[in-house]
Amino acid sequence: MITKSVVKDIQSLTGKKYRDQAGLFLAEGSKLVEELLRDRPHAIKKIFALENWIEHNKIIDPAIQLTRVTTAELKRLSQLITPHEVVAVVAKFPQIPLRQGNGLTVVCCGIQDPGNFGTILRTADWFGVNQIVCSPDTVDVYNPKVVQATMGSIARLAVHFLEIEPWLKKQQLPIYAAVLDGKPLYEIARSRQGILLIGNEAKGVPASLLTTNNITGVTIPKVGGAESLNVAVATGILLSWFS
Amino acid sequence: MITKSVVKDIQSLTGKKYRDQAGLFLAEGSKLVEELLRDRPHAIKKIFALENWIEHNKIIDPAIQLTRVTTAELKRLSQLITPHEVVAVVAKFPQIPLRQGNGLTVVCCGIQDPGNFGTILRTADWFGVNQIVCSPDTVDVYNPKVVQATMGSIARLAVHFLEIEPWLKKQQLPIYAAVLDGKPLYEIARSRQGILLIGNEAKGVPASLLTTNNITGVTIPKVGGAESLNVAVATGILLSWFS
Known part of the structure; x- marks a missing residue:
């Protein structure tokens, strides 16, 4: 009862x-x-x-x-x-310390849609990226719709919420930002060492972050008519390249 | 009023x-x-x-x-x-005749979630694929949630609903099916000529189609722990490779 x-x-x-x-x-x-x-x-x-x-x-x-x-x-x-x-x-899972200096890290800057965020986590898990950094205005990782969309991947990932800008400034690895007018993805050297910035669904990666040292704007070349790609689809394509 | x-x-x-x-x-x-x-x-x-x-x-x-x-x-x-x-x-848009024999065609076999289907259409449009074939049990393309998720791409695509098996048998182009145990994607020659089969979220591409002549099962190599990728994310990665 x-x-x-x-x-x-x-x-x-x-x-x-x-x-x-x-x-x-x-x-x-x-x-x-x-x-x-x-x-x-x-x-x-x-x-x-x-x-x-x-x-x-x-x-x-x-x-x-x-x-x-x-x-x-x-x-x-x-x-x-x-x-x-x-x-x-x-x-809730205990927070583990942020790992520095190796592997791939996905950084979510203000992802709002729980389905998109959960799908990004599931995609990261598929590609063996187990560290995710999120800006404080990203949707809560324990939101039921996020948990649902991860399809279980939430159990295998370390997700950190923190102020991106000061953290990013301290990083040594190459930083890539998903933007609409950057370098074509397929001209970027493949590497499993780096930091990948993914922006908000409507606004993209904040302009203030794009001036960080060591950052490269990356674009998935477009052939057809759509104005943009869904953010989780774009993350999948980028991770598929880097992995 | x-x-x-x-x-x-x-x-x-x-x-x-x-x-x-x-x-x-x-x-x-x-x-x-x-x-x-x-x-x-x-x-x-x-x-x-x-x-x-x-x-x-x-x-x-x-x-x-x-x-x-x-x-x-x-x-x-x-x-x-x-x-x-x-x-x-x-x-509703007037049906245009099915184009045969060139370019890329995406075939949706029983996609059920309107958000996934709309996102697949948006992704196809981004990569310049403007012909989509769907099995009759795929969600209706004019479902409001599908229309919403296409973000306008619905206006630029020809979407056909038909019985896949007899249609597929008449095709001359190479056919690729997204499966979990196929040939690694990155071993497939890139080409903008072909037919790409995407399966239902839970069941994948129907087994009956996988025996079609000229078909190759294709898998996005997995590094981490997730059991599967979201179907729209997988479509994006496959189309990114073929484009």
């Missing part, structure tokens, strides 16, 4: 303020929850699931509070139009 | 059945409507817009029925949470 107070607690986690206070976030859907169980088992605090899912997954960890729910109850807990078998309450 | 009957007419166009009957679809937002006015001016039948937008755009074509609306009225007409200045009723 799901009480009103349980529903209220879960719903409150759709807001950043409550997520920050509680140090918790929501994860929905079998695929996502099963990836979290595999990659971050100790982070999972509560699971609300249909009988079928429980039978199939055999959760034995006594630290996880497991509640069997009906389809109607799940609907009350879910943020999705069509709920997917299971909703979990998960502890 | 917007009557209830006008609101009802507009709302009905969110359903495929009514769009097919009326031969009309909805387009929302200044950017999208302005691109349609430029690229498909005769397709626009009605515009409902805020005073500001009307002043800025100076519509003089008497064939377009222009209605000034308040923010509150626009909200009643809009499918978006935050309406964007203008909603237009647009005539």
